[in-house]
Amino acid sequence: MILAIDIGNTRIKGAVFEGYNTIDSFVFSKDEIQEKIATILKKYNKITHLAVASVGNIEKELFLYFENVLDVWFVSHDDLFPFKNNYSTPKTLGIDRMVLAAGATLQFQGQNRLIIDAGTCVTYDFVDQNDIYLGGAISPGLRLRYESLHNFTAKLPLLAVESPKHFLGDSTVGAIHSGVVNGLVYEINGFVDEYRAQYSNFIIILTGGDTEFLAKRLKNTIFANSNFLLESLNQIFQYKIKND
Numbered sequence: 640m641i642l643a644i645d646i647g648n649t650r651i652k653g654a655v656f657e658g659y660n661t662i663d664s665f666v667f668s669k670d671e672i673q674e675k676i677a678t679i680l681k682k683y684n685k686i687t688h689l690a691v692a693s694v695g696n697i698e699k700e701l702f703l704y705f706e707n708v709l710d711v712w713f714v715s716h717d718d719l720f721p722f723k724n725n726y727s728t729p730k731t732l733g734i735d736r737m738v739l740a741a742g743a744t745l746q747f748q749g750q751n752r753l754i755i756d757a758g759t760c761v762t763y764d765f766v767d768q769n770d771i772y773l774g775g776a777i778s779p780g781l782r783l784r785y786e787s788l789h790n791f792t793a794k795l796p797l798l799a800v801e802s803p804k805h806f807l808g809d810s811t812v813g814a815i816h817s818g819v820v821n822g823l824v825y826e827i828n829g830f831v832d833e834y835r836a837q838y839s840n841f842i843i844i845l846t847g848g849d850t851e852f853l854a855k856r857l858k859n860t861i862f863a864n865s866n867f868l869l870e871s872l873n874q875i876f877q878y879k880i881k882n883d
């Protein structure tokens with residue numbers, strides 16, 4: 640069994656896998672992480688490996704602490720990935736994006752794949768049918784858009800994510816919800832249309848903290864899976880032990 644952990648910029652998520660099956664999943668806060676891991680290890684005493692993918696700033700020591708009982712692996716740029724990386728700055732490519740691209744490559748063979756991760760940031764990653772990673776885009780996430788409007792203006796209130804009642808915002812609150820939510824939905828649909836126009840035979844995966852909120856507002860050809868990053872982390876772990 641393996642415990643996979645995804646350290647994002649907002650939240651820390653984890654899941655226990657047995658082979659390719661998800662057994663359990665969790666959300667952690669930074670200050671309870673060791674305690675929580677210890678509890679999980681007690682509950683699932685067949686866990687032998689800890690796989691960590693991090694783009695946040697967290698001390699590695701928090702996890703290395705478990706090295707005497709587990710094999711601890713931090714995914715890094717030096718690991719073996721199942722795609723050829725054509726990003727022109729491969730060293731600065733986010734590990735989360737590399738893990739997503741790896742998961743999509745392994746899971747959807749011989750197809751063009753677009754992975755959209757709607758988290759703190761929205762990232763778009765494209766791996767073509769020849770398993771070449773081409774890059775994509777980074778834009779502000781849903782929550783970040785609400786916070787930016789508030790933080791960088793004098794008059795705009797901080798609102799919680801909410802479905803806009805109308806396309807035409809007829810109040811400050813209505814205009815913000817329309818701008819943020821409809822704006823992001825238009826963005827994603829626009830990117831999807833553009834990729835579709837340029838490539839055929841492809842699969843679109845939507846993941847991240849805003850998956851559910853966005854999926855029902857987007858064109859329905861998108862495969863929504865909020866656990867795709869953790870599942871991909873497990874997939875690349877399985878790939879690594881097969882190829883080591």
Ligand SMILES: Nc1ncnc2c1ncn2[C@@H]1O[C@H](COP(=O)(O)OP(=O)(O)OP(=O)(O)O)[C@@H](O)[C@H]1O
Nearest residue numbers: 647648649650757758759760780781782847848849
């Ligand atoms: N409990 C929650 N706390 C914070 N954000 C949440 C929560 N539930 C849903 N969200 C939504 O999730 C988004 C953040 O996504 P997520 O938690 O995947 O980010 P993350 O952990 O920073 O991951 P990444 O850095 O990979 O984007 C926010 O835009 C927010 O609207």
Ligand SMILES: CC(C)(CO)[C@@H](O)C(=O)NCCC(=O)O
Nearest residue numbers: 694731732733735736760762777
């Ligand atoms: C874009 C984020 C913040 C998304 O989590 C992360 O993938 C990251 O820090 N990326 C580094 C820059 C890049 O991917 O080119």
Ligand SMILES: [K+]
Nearest residue numbers: 756758759760
């Ligand atoms: K993200």
